[in-house]
Amino acid sequence: MNPSPAQKRSGLLSLLLAGSLLALGAGCQSQGAKPNTAKYFADWPAGAAPADVGRRVAQKFVDRKLEIETNPRRFVIYPEVISWYGSLSVAKLTKDEALRTALIRKFDYLLTPEGSKRISPDAHVDYHIFGAVPLEIYMQTGDPKYLDLGKGFADRQWAKTTPDGITAEARYWSDDMYMLPLIQVQAYRATGNQVYLDRAALTMAAYLDKLQKPNGLFLHSEDSPFYWGRGNGWVAAGMTELLSSLPADHPRRARIMAGYTKMMAALLQYQAPEGLWRQLIDQPDFWLETSGTGMFAYSMVTGVKNGWLDAATYGPAARKAWLGMVQRIGADDQIADVCVGTNKAFQQVGPDLAVQRKYYFDRQRHSGDLHGQAPVLWTAAALLR
Numbered sequence: 006m007n008p009s010p011a012q013k014r015s016g017l018l019s020l021l022l023a024g025s026l027l028a029l030g031a032g033c034q035s036q037g038a039k040p041n042t043a044k045y046f047a048d049w050p051a052g053a054a055p056a057d058v059g060r061r062v063a064q065k066f067v068d069r070k071l072e073i074e075t076n077p078r079r080f081v082i083y084p085e086v087i088s089w090y091g092s093l094s095v096a097k098l099t100k101d102e103a104l105r106t107a108l109i110r111k112f113d114y115l116l117t118p119e120g121s122k123r124i125s126p127d128a129h130v131d132y133h134i135f136g137a138v139p140l141e142i143y144m145q146t147g148d149p150k151y152l153d154l155g156k157g158f159a160d161r162q163w164a165k166t167t168p169d170g171i172t173a174e175a176r177y178w179s180d181d182m183y184m185l186p187l188i189q190v191q192a193y194r195a196t197g198n199q200v201y202l203d204r205a206a207l208t209m210a211a212y213l214d215k216l217q218k219p220n221g222l223f224l225h226s227e228d229s230p231f232y233w234g235r236g237n238g239w240v241a242a243g244m245t246e247l248l249s250s251l252p253a254d255h256p257r258r259a260r261i262m263a264g265y266t267k268m269m270a271a272l273l274q275y276q277a278p279e280g281l282w283r284q285l286i287d288q289p290d291f292w293l294e295t296s297g298t299g300m301f302a303y304s305m306v307t308g309v310k311n312g313w314l315d316a317a318t319y320g321p322a323a324r325k326a327w328l329g330m331v332q333r334i335g336a337d338d339q340i341a342d343v344c345v346g347t348n349k350a351f352q353q354v355g356p357d358l359a360v361q362r363k364y365y366f367d368r369q370r371h372s373g374d375l376h377g378q379a380p381v382l383w384t385a386a387a388l389l390r
C-alpha cells in the first residue's frame with residue numbers, strides 16, 4: 006500500500022527530527038551547544054561594558070611607546086605582541102576603524118629597513134610569537150606583505166624539531182603553552198593549512214602529559230613545582246586559542262579538551278570572593294594577581310560561549326572575574342596588581358622549595374604592565390564575540 010500524503014509528511018518530519026537530534030548530540034559532544042549567555046555577559050554596571058573597556062585599554066597601547074623606544078631594549082618583546090593582538094581583536098569586533106588604522110600604523114615602522122632590525126631573529130619561543138600580529142593584520146586587511154612576514158615566523162619555529170616532532174624551542178615551561186600555539190594557530194587561520202594546527206595540537210598534548218597534575222593545575226616547570234598564577238593563565242589561554250580553531254574531528258581535540266575542562270574545574274575552587282585568583286593559585290596567604298585572572302576570565306568566557314563549559318556553573322565565575330579586573334583598572338586605563346615578568350624559580354633562586362616559594366611571593370606588582378593589559382583585551386574581545 007502506498008503511504009498517504011499525511012503519512013509521508015509524518016515520516017519526513019520524523020526523519021528531520023531524528024537528524025536534528027543526531028546533529029545536536031554530535032555538536033554537544035564535540036563543540037558543545039552554544040547557550041544563551043546574556044544573563045551572565047550583559048547588563049554591565051557603569052564603566053564595565055567590554056566594548057568601552059576594550060577600546061580604552063587598546064588606545065592606551067596605541068599611545069604607549071614600545072620598549073625599543075624607551076629602554077635600552079634591542080627587540081620588540083612578547084608582552085607588546087600579545088597586547089597588539091588583543092588590541093587588533095577589539096578594534097575588529099567594535100568596528101573601530103580609527104583604532105585599527107592606528108594599530109597598523111604603529112606596526113608599520115617595523116616593516117622599514119631600520120624597524121626590521123628591532124625584530125629578533127633568534128629561534129626562541131618568546132620571539133617567534135611576534136608573527137601573530139602581522140598574521141592578524143593580514144586577516145583584517147588582506148595585504149599579503151603581512152602574511153609573508155607572519156607565516157615566516159611560524160615556519161621557522163619548526164625548522165628544527167625534537168625526535169617526537171615538536172619544535173626544539175619547547176622548554177616545558179607553562180609559559181610556552183600560549184607562546185607556541187598562538188603563532189601556529191594564527192598561521193592556520195590565515196592560510197587554512199592544517200599543518201599549523203597539527204603542530205600546535207601535538208605540542209599541547211605533549212605539554213599536558215608532562216605538566217598537568219592530578220588536581221588539574223600546572224607546574225611552572227618540573228623543577229619549579231608551584232602553581233604560579235600567570236603560568237597557569239598562559240596554559241588556559243593557549244588551550245582556548247587552540248580549541249577555538251581545532252576541528253571537532255581532530256584526533257587530538259579530545260585530549261586537549263579533557264585537559265582544558267579539568268583545569269577549569271580546578272580553578273573554580275580557588276577563585277577569591279573578589280573574583281580574582283592568587284599569585285600562587287592554591288596558597289591562601291598569597292596576594293591577588295590580575296594577569297592570571299585575566300587569562301582565566303578569557304578562557305572561561307570563551308568556554309561558556311562555545312558550550313564547552315556549563316553556563317550556569319562557569320558563567321557567574323567568568324562575570325565575577327571580569328568585574329574584579331575592571332575594578333582594578335584606574336582612571337589612567339592601567340590595571341593594577343600585575344606580576345612583573347617572572348622566570349622559573351629554579352633558574353633564579355635554585356632548588357630550595359622554601360626559597361622558591363618566597364621568590365614567587367616577593368615578585369613586584371606593577372600597574373599597566375602589558376602582561377596584565379593584554380588579558381583585559383582578550384577577555385573584552387571574548388565577551389564581544
